[in-house]
Amino acid sequence: MKFKWLFVLASALALPASGAWANDELMKMEKNANEWVMPTGDYSNHRYSTLKQINKDNVKNLHPVWTFSTGVLRGHEGAPLVIGNMMYFSTPFPNIVYALDLNKNGQIVWKYEPKQDPTVIPVMCCDTVNRGVAYGDGKIILDQADATVVALDAKTGQEVWKVKNGDPKKGETMTSAPMVVKDKVIVGISGGEFGVQGRVTAYNLKDGSMAWKASSVGPDNEILFDPEKTMSMGKPVGKDSSLKTWEGDQWKIGGGATWGWYSYDPKLNLIYYGSGNPSTWNPVQRPGDNKWSMTIFARNPDTGVAKWVYQMTPHDEWDYDGINEMILADIPVKGKETKALVHFDRNGFGYTLNRETGELLVAEKYDPKVNWATHVDMATGRPEVVKQYSTQAGGEDHNSKGICPAALGSKDQQPAAYSPTTKLFYVPTNHVCMDYEPFKVSYTAGQPYVGATLSMFPPAGDNHLGNFIAWDAGTGKIVWSDPEPFSVWSGALATAGDLVFYGTLEGYLKAVDMKTGKELYKFKTPSGIIGNVMTYEHAGKQYVAVLSGVGGWAGIGMAAGLTKDTEGLGAVGAYKALANYTQLGGVLTVFGLPE
């Protein structure tokens, strides 16, 4: 009943599709290279800038020009926005939002600190991160840890509206960045480790009222599927496409969280995102494909209805969340110009799809050590699982050894960049394997619902935990690869200066030659970098900025103060040596060239 009402409301709101939407402003602003108006840089998730004052010849002279401590420890993901003379960004819990004056070396114009119950902290699986704020129609939108969405007046920091998007007592929290699309704010939810039923929700930018809500798993009217029109692998999904792939009511605590990045194609009028792991991590407890966890969704932003879906990892046995960003690029794929969607999945495959139809075009390993599947069957879209690495086949209380990648994937949330000049993708990756032992777990609302212990380590024969790679998504091939001692947990930035920037967990901001991967510059920021590099121009000068502040899943040992290398504590052991390089602390560093 509620759904129907919402559906009608959404349709009604969708009427003035050609009118003056908030995103008319944003679509202009995203083309202004001086600004950085959304966490992803633009709707296509390119993280590319046409600025080129800083280029491969002079980048060696780059140096910090001002810095700003956030006053918050733990992991700083996300990136600042730059709009006019102002910079905006959010911190990890307590999710302070700062508005800084670029004319005054980052003097504070306003600061907003939400009041949140700190009991939300232990409900956050993988550090208390926040991936940034969105801008639209004079408002700054924040997804709080406690699942509140708040809109602030961009000039004053005053609350304009506030809405509860979930209940931390049930394990529902928020870490992702919202995206403003047309007159709506699109938000996800975290909690795949707590049996949350994942969904995407659209709130009206004007007043925070809900426009629509689309779950990842469940009945058609909850997942907003049209059985006849929503397509998968070239066919309509049919009735109850999700329910049929679950045993009993397991779907109600079935995960498919939506804590990653969003992208938007205004011409196709589609938003794209991925869903996370099915709950629990113990595959034995949830027979079936567990649709639509681990799935790429293309939805109409006006109604929420799905146009197409593609499930990458049916019946996940490894926690290979599908939430990583979808990059929308028009590139040659196997010789043919294509409106592509490119996605580097946790499962280690780099996928290229036709973003209009959902047709699967390329699925290749972007880390050669990936071993859990031999390949993806291009006819069915399903991975061919290697039995040795099937934790379902091993069964409960069996420790499956040497699975690559580890649960945190060949890449996690750290976003890649795309350069329209090279038509290549620049991907921060993890080079990590794991032992995985599923066990039976009972569901209690608000309690961890994981059902597996794991240990992580570098692939056999290697002693590094990451690579920064250039990827040809048209052929599915690595073009160049720079090894890194630790996972590259920072988002990349590509620029018209023929440069790609990224940060390292030890704390280096690095600039490499876009064509060769050759390192041209590095600077040790105060703490490990898990933030996303961005660039802007102010008063005629180009700047590069990044948040440092080690943490995130890779840095959870440091962030949460887990000092013992306990077997089964996931990432803690593998990244233990990080503490020899860096310590906690959130700092924004802004770089420029000498005068």
Next chain:
Amino acid sequence: MKFKWLFVLASALALPASGAWANDELMKMEKNANEWVMPTGDYSNHRYSTLKQINKDNVKNLHPVWTFSTGVLRGHEGAPLVIGNMMYFSTPFPNIVYALDLNKNGQIVWKYEPKQDPTVIPVMCCDTVNRGVAYGDGKIILDQADATVVALDAKTGQEVWKVKNGDPKKGETMTSAPMVVKDKVIVGISGGEFGVQGRVTAYNLKDGSMAWKASSVGPDNEILFDPEKTMSMGKPVGKDSSLKTWEGDQWKIGGGATWGWYSYDPKLNLIYYGSGNPSTWNPVQRPGDNKWSMTIFARNPDTGVAKWVYQMTPHDEWDYDGINEMILADIPVKGKETKALVHFDRNGFGYTLNRETGELLVAEKYDPKVNWATHVDMATGRPEVVKQYSTQAGGEDHNSKGICPAALGSKDQQPAAYSPTTKLFYVPTNHVCMDYEPFKVSYTAGQPYVGATLSMFPPAGDNHLGNFIAWDAGTGKIVWSDPEPFSVWSGALATAGDLVFYGTLEGYLKAVDMKTGKELYKFKTPSGIIGNVMTYEHAGKQYVAVLSGVGGWAGIGMAAGLTKDTEGLGAVGAYKALANYTQLGGVLTVFGLPE
């Protein structure tokens, strides 16, 4: 009895005075400008470096070359040491000590984190600061907040010895930097706001056994005075010089804490330091001169026995602690070459004494707005108090208005620098006044024993809270003065590059022309600077380094999260606007010139 035994022990240890003491090594090392072997730069507290690669012509090109987050919020006073390829520094509570490798952009060689009961935090009056570690004989010495002194192996960070120097349950804590003199470690104690009986203690560097202990107040055998030989204003102090100036047993909770800086003249074989306020802050409760609170001490480092003393503020009525550093310089005083001791007291007078005899040579106001006394009588050494600003005269529960300086003084612990090239002193100052209302207070061990409420503000007619000045200590005159919006709570550094460096509470590292005070460079570090600027040379290149991390007394509102401008909360109100400029967070920033 205990005292006698100690006295004998100290005398015995003093025998090999011409032998190979630890300070033979230190005295060589302090002359090596490449290193920075003690928090004060050298035994004379000059904070001057002969390095001049960075000079007034090229300082405009200075920029950060690497940075390091300490992982600790709250106020970062102190400065790193540089010894060989290693850098050592301590953080505020929990007093982590870091040993960083200068060959590897500050990679961590070892980290020491003492286990301390966090209940010590509320016993620390003015933020949980720590002013740095000392080096001697292959050991790094740390004064912990909980009044433990620990010696660490400089190579490994392993504990060599540990000794309890006080009891936090009685309000005894430690914030100051130890100083290694000969074969001893000289340490002070904090707790003037808790009725602690102040003292200086010397521990044997080798094993941490106590060599001697000298109280600031009390009987002659506790204050280590020789009634016949210990001099004051040219005369022997006589018997019971302290006891006679207190009513009853008040001296036992009489303060005179010793939490400031130490200096040492190896030729005269004397150490110098000052004692803090008499307890309580309510002067009505403690009639008399309250000797030897507020006093400069010259003591023999072998025995602890005082050679001379000079009390600057008899019967303090304003909390004008005398703990600020003693700078030892051979300068012309009124035309005559003099072995001088120069001291910028909280009470607003800049004192110049003959450091051999304690003779008072100059006492002039180094902030023209100082109003509590008209002048210092050079015959008696006593200030001429203005009745309007006497809180004793006003009496209990009377609010004395507009006293300058405020309790935190025209300068507090933030150390000045001295340049032998200009023979001038470069002084970070506070430009702050107060209203002061004493009230009756009872003593309970471990509870605040303050007995006054105060509010702070800039002097009438001014809207800035600080000045950075150059001072001629031979004539007692300001040579130049740079106004600053907030108190300059950072220590200064003078160099042979004709530069003086200091930090600001908003977070700027500044370099000014030593001769004119003209600002030549500034850089916004991540947080407000209350650390002390230092310099060193590594692999042929000069660097300047400073800890940022706002806090300290001036920043206590931010550090302790006191967000309301509560009347009577001392510094909180005056510095409230700081939160518009900077946030908490400890970061070391190392600066260099471009390659």
